[in-house]
Amino acid sequence: MQKFHRGRRLRRSPGIRDLIRETGIQASALVQPYFVLESPDENTLRPIASMPGQSQLGLARLLEVVAGDIDLGLKNLILFGIPAHKDSRASAAYAENGIIQQAVQRIKKRFPELVVITDVCLCEYMDHGHCGIIRDSEVKNDPSLELLARTALSHALSGADIVAPSDMMDGRVLAVREALDANGHRELPVMSYAVKYASAYYGPFRDAAQSAPAFGDRKTYQMDPANAREAMRESRADVQEGADILMVKPALPYLDIIRALRGSFDLPLAAYQVSGEYSQIKAAAGQGWLEEKGAVLESVTAIKRAGADIILTYFTRDILKWIAGKK
Ligand code: PBG
Numbered sequence: 046m047q048k049f050h051r052g053r054r055l056r057r058s059p060g061i062r063d064l065i066r067e068t069g070i071q072a073s074a075l076v077q078p079y080f081v082l083e084s085p086d087e088n089t090l091r092p093i094a095s096m097p098g099q100s101q102l103g104l105a106r107l108l109e110v111v112a113g114d115i116d117l118g119l120k121n122l123i124l125f126g127i128p129a130h131k132d133s134r135a136s137a138a139y140a141e142n143g144i145i146q147q148a149v150q151r152i153k154k155r156f157p158e159l160v161v162i163t164d165v166c167l168c169e170y171m172d173h174g175h176c177g178i179i180r181d182s183e184v185k186n187d188p189s190l191e192l193l194a195r196t197a198l199s200h201a202l203s204g205a206d207i208v209a210p211s212d213m214m215d216g217r218v219l220a221v222r223e224a225l226d227a228n229g230h231r232e233l234p235v236m237s238y239a240v241k242y243a244s245a246y247y248g249p250f251r252d253a254a255q256s257a258p259a260f261g262d263r264k265t266y267q268m269d270p271a272n273a274r275e276a277m278r279e280s281r282a283d284v285q286e287g288a289d290i291l292m293v294k295p296a297l298p299y300l301d302i303i304r305a306l307r308g309s310f311d312l313p314l315a316a317y318q319v320s321g322e323y324s325q326i327k328a329a330a331g332q333g334w335l336e337e338k339g340a341v342l343e344s345v346t347a348i349k350r351a352g353a354d355i356i357l358t359y360f361t362r363d364i365l366k367w368i369a370g371k372k
Pocket residue numbers: 164166168176211212246247248249250251318319320321
């Protein structure tokens with residue numbers, strides 16, 4: 046005479062709830078972003094006001110912070126550079142002794158097992174803050190490809206484990222893949238920011254990386270948040286061009302896109318919980334309006350549940366502490 050579903054049977058104890066839990070968060074799937082500052086004082090640590098808990102780090106300080114995070118269980122990181130000099134050709138992006146190139150060399154030398162991913166873009170290195178070359182007040186696609194490919198190759202030469210083009214120029218994955226292949230890096234994976242929306246949630250990052258566009262916006266190259274089918278076209282193109290991992294960015298406002306890609310492609314799928322997603326939780330928690338740990342774990346669990354294999358998040362360090370049962 047069972048007339049209704051008794052869902053509470055499987056929620057009766059922590060043990061049963063653990064037993065039937067469908068989604069978990071593992072250290073191996075988390076990627077912590079770092080901002081590396083080119084500075085004469087390699088011990089610099091400059092807190093980023095709009096991202097409480099994150100800082101711009103000089104080279105020596107970066108190594109120290111990474112060492113501490115490895116003690117917490119860190120497995121993967123992604124690097125963003127803040128160069129001392131910006132120009133109209135982003136020369137610091139592919140300089141042999143650029144800040145990212147140095148950071149990768151030093152990190153890989155000291156922590157060879159760590160998976161080091163580099164963000165490949167030009168905006169942090171351009172005096173105008175756009176992700177490509179500007180001519181006639183326009184971001185030019187094809188001339189930008191060559192610089193992006195050079196940047197990726199220079200990261201590879203420095204010892205990066207994965208390169209991640211985030212610029213949203215058309216044909217960038219192919220350009221990067223060809224440059225890597227032609228120079229002996231056939232085995233180096235490309236993680237493509239395949240589906241990157243023109244999002245208001247990047248606001249704090251542009252502060253952090255000093256990469257806000259000096260004029261206009263990124264809507265001629267990043268995607269319109271209203272479009273889902275277009276995400277399929279972008280992904281298909283990147284797969285054809287040779288991407289090894291696809292990424293959706295931002296994460297939480299685009300769970301439908303993550304789920305759709307999961308169903309349509311068999312590549313590993315990453316999602317980037319971006320700066321604004323981070324800072325909105327931080328801000329609310331700072332006011333006592335949200336319980337931080339609960340909100341963070343719920344958000345990353347949702348991103349995984351939607352279908353992401355890999356999550357890039359500024360909360361990685363906190364989650365590692367919680368996984369280890371600290372705090
Ligand atoms: C650079 C880049 C951006 C982010 C990652 N790579 C900024 C942008 O496109 O403006 C955003 C990351 C974040 O908000 O956390 N192309």
